[in-house]
Amino acid sequence: MSMSSHLITPRKEDYVATFKGSEFFCYDLSLNPIQSSSDEITLSFKTLQRNGLMLHTGKSADYVNLALKNGAVSLVINLGSGAFEALVEPVNGKFNDNDWHDVKVTRNLRQVTISVDGILTTTGYTQEDYTMLGSDDFFYVGGSPSTADLPGSPVSNNFMGCLKE
Numbered sequence: 001m002s003m004s005s006h007l008i009t010p011r012k013e014d015y016v017a018t019f020k021g022s023e024f025f026c027y028d029l030s031l032n033p034i035q036s037s038s039d040e041i042t043l044s045f046k047t048l049q050r051n052g053l054m055l056h057t058g059k060s061a062d063y064v065n066l067a068l069k070n071g072a073v074s075l076v077i078n079l080g081s082g083a084f085e086a087l088v089e090p091v092n093g094k095f096n097d098n099d100w101h102d103v104k105v106t107r108n109l110r111q112v113t114i115s116v117d118g119i120l121t122t123t124g125y126t127q128e129d130y131t132m133l134g135s136d137d138f139f140y141v142g143g144s145p146s147t148a149d150l151p152g153s154p155v156s157n158n159f160m161g162c163l164k165e
Helices: none
Strands: 017-020 027-028 034-036 040-044 052-059 062-069 072-078 083-088 100-108 111-116 120-125 133-135 136-143 162-163
Touching: 017 111, 034 111, 040 052, 040 062, 052 133, 052 162, 062 100, 072 162, 083 111, 100 133
Parallel strands: none
Antiparallel strands: 017 162, 027 136, 034 133, 040 100, 040 162, 052 062, 052 136, 062 072, 072 083, 100 111, 111 120
16 A cells, blocks of 8 residues: 655635725834835735725825826825825726736835836836835725825725735
């Protein structure tokens, strides 16, 4: 009698959050504030809505804002001396097509790169000499209590659709 065994590794589960426009995640950063000179944000989204806040952290002149604006992916980063703004638009159509789209934002000091679906990429620089992002406020995902009032927010409504890591 012979016996063989196979090692089976479970597939990483995708955790998907569904947002209907009034709910959002809120992380309080007061006990563990963000103080960074480099950042990486990755997420995937699908939606039929043209506008909606995907994430935001910071206040006044030190913030990061990622949103869907008129079917394009909008990124606004301010490190204290003026905002860097990028709008990534697909060649054909819009990103609010109810298909999954992958977003990656990287920042190293003043250099910022945003890519969508690994193809459409925009690179630029934040203004002046500030290189640190500091936030001891809240980190919002999928919306906020008052999205229109967030600094740098290009949209006034919360996200409606699905987000995953």
